Amino acid sequence: xxxxxxxxxxxxxxxxxxxxxxxxxxxxxxxxxxxxxxxxxxxxxxxxxxxxxxxxxxxxxxxxxxxxxxxxxxxxxxxxxxxxxxxxxxxxxxxxxxxxxxxxxxxxxxxxxxxxxxxxxxxxxxxxxxxxxxxxxxxxxxxxxxxxxxxxxxxxxxxxxxxxxxxxxxx
Numbered sequence: 001x002x003x004x005x006x007x008x009x010x011x012x013x014x015x016x017x018x019x020x021x022x023x024x025x026x027x028x029x030x031x032x033x034x035x036x037x038x039x040x041x042x043x044x045x046x047x048x049x050x051x052x053x054x055x056x057x058x059x060x061x062x063x064x065x066x067x068x069x070x071x072x073x074x075x076x077x078x079x080x081x082x083x084x085x086x087x088x089x090x091x092x093x094x095x096x097x098x099x100x101x102x103x104x105x106x107x108x109x110x111x112x113x114x115x116x117x118x119x120x121x122x123x124x125x126x127x128x129x130x131x132x133x134x135x136x137x138x139x140x141x142x143x144x145x146x147x148x149x150x151x152x153x154x155x156x157x158x159x160x161x162x163x164x165x166x167x168x169x170x171x
Contacts (some may be wrong), residue, residue, distance in 0.1 A: 004048065004055040006033065009040035012073025013093075013123065013126065018080035020088065020114065031055070031106040032063065034090060036078045043076060043086075045078065045090060045118070063088075066107045072096030075143040075161075087113050087121050091144030091158060097112045101140050104133040110145060111158060129131050138170070143162035 008015045014036035022030035029050040036043050043066040049059035069076075075093030094100040094109030103107030104126060112135045115121045119165065120134040143161040144170050150157065158170040 007038040009036045009038050014073055015074050022081040023082050041067050069157055070095050077144045079144055079147045083149055089113055091147055093143040105130045107132050109141045110136050111138035113164030
């Protein structure tokens with residue numbers, strides 16, 4: 001029995017992109033999914049409630065709708081995880097538009113740091129401007145597909161997908 005059946009757009013590199021378990025899952029039963037909505041209008045981060053090994057029907061709570069997607073179906077990123085600070089870190093690809101990586105007013109091409117309800121946490125580097133800018137933790141990413149947080153230090157390592165002959169790990 002699947003834990004959840006989720007309607008997504010699965011063209012190209014779209015679909016169910018990431019899963020994170022709440023640090024307090026034993027008491028709150030929350031999981032977080034990063035996926036492309038079925039209309040392909042945007043990617044979304046939602047919280048769901050588990051009961052045993054399945055998601056409770058109707059328990060979706062939208063945490064954050066990401067910026068609109070272009071017709072390009074690649075570079076969606078997809079990494080999502082909780083840091084030792086209890087914040088949610090989300091890797092979002094530049095949606096095949098390299099200019100997005102340097103534009104702080106779009107989520108594309110970034111690592112976001114958000115509270116579990118999608119709000120902006122204290123301590124993010126950009127405190128003014130757009131909602132997108134305030135959630136940015138790291139920018140200049142191409143397609144951050146995975147991240148890992150080193151136990152004990154909290155250092156974040158991001159696998160940013162390269163092109164043709166190179167890949168990179170960002171520290």
